[in-house]
Amino acid sequence: MKYRQLDKITSIEPGVRITAERTLGADEEYLLDHFPRFPVMPGVMMLEALHQAAIWMIRTGDGFESALVTLKEVRGVKFGDFLSPGETLQINAEVVKTEGDLTTVKATAQKEGRTTVSARLVLQRRSCNDPERLKTDDDVRQRAKKQFDELFGSIDLIPAEAAS
Secondary structure, eight states: OOSOOOSEEEEEETTTEEEEEEEOOTTOGGGGTSOTTSOOOOHHHHHHHHHHHHHHHHHHHTTTOOSEEEEEEEEEEEEOOOOOTTOEEEEEEEEEEEETTEEEEEEEEEETTEEEEEEEEEEEEEOOOOOGGGOHHHHHHHHHHHHHHHHHOOOOOOOHHHHO
């Protein structure tokens, strides 16, 4: 992931909800173009922060069983405020419903109590679709779990349905 949009997870209920933070640094390469005299985080990067939080929430909820969690649809996106270098996004995502391999998530990001972006995300849990003999799904799952542990530390993973 070239542009990691979460600095830390402040709370997580695997498969149910997540709260995370992202502080925009002044030295981020895309700020050179967006915009030289008024550097702000691009809206698509704020939306990506919501997406990444939702992915980690879903992955931890199924114990990293899903090889891929892809963004299928974004609904009702609203942008409310800019994020400038040094400011921190407070990101919240919560599962609204799950049907089969699709999960609908309500997600928002705020700074200082003001909403910067909100949206409903529809994510799909899926396989890599490579032949089983290649073990691509196993490799992707292991790499995702390792990345999560390196970025945010290890947590006890209890699937949401088992925790109820």
